Amino acid sequence: MDEPLFINYLGKRIFVVPIAGSREKSIFYYPKGDAFILLQGGTLSVREGEIIGNGSAVLIAEEEMSLQEVSKRAVTWNVFGTEVEGDNLFIVNEGVSYEDIWDNVYPNRAKSFVINDGDPKEYGEWCCVVVIGKKDREVPASFKKVRINREKTVEVCE
Incomplete structure (x- = not known):
């Protein structure tokens, strides 16, 4: 349920x-x-x-x-050890396995959702959603964009 x-x-x-x-x-x-x-x-x-x-x-x-x-409570994500504040995340995946992302990206909340290769615009009203994509996209205001490369270096985009 x-x-x-x-x-x-x-x-x-x-x-x-x-x-x-x-x-x-x-x-x-x-x-x-x-x-x-x-x-x-x-x-x-x-x-x-x-x-x-x-x-x-x-x-x-x-x-x-x-x-x-x-x-008003902030949602803080742990992204491979880097704290990122935002209701939702869009991850531009530059060579990390999905399993690694699933295991190393999570919010300070009891429930969250991971969407592979989805369109962040479809989830703009949600909260605690990670959309993982291989291509850079425009994201709704409720999303914070993050790039993760093969070395698992995290870059928070503004």
Whole structure:
């Protein structure tokens, strides 16, 4: 149950990942804020929490938070030991194996997505997405562009 989707809240589209659900309550992971969104009886609440294991269990705090507050949290990626701040990454791959990238590029979030040879424009509203491509492309504002060469040298493009 981890296909990402969008929910509408106060006129905004919010990117979430479904975690659990029943008729009475749905729980979503909100990667931008590294928090959980609970929908219960038409009411939305945002809370801190922790995914345990591979997502089979979730601990959620009782205290509610504001969506605006958690939305300001920065997403920081570890890219072969280099910290890069950005909601999403587009990696211009100049000779590194996909497996090496999968193992050495990750955010400070519980869930992320890796897309091989995709178009970053298709994922502009997502969060915590790495799109890996062999050709340089224009990227949406939500993406940070990074080049990685055969020697695994990381260059953050402005």
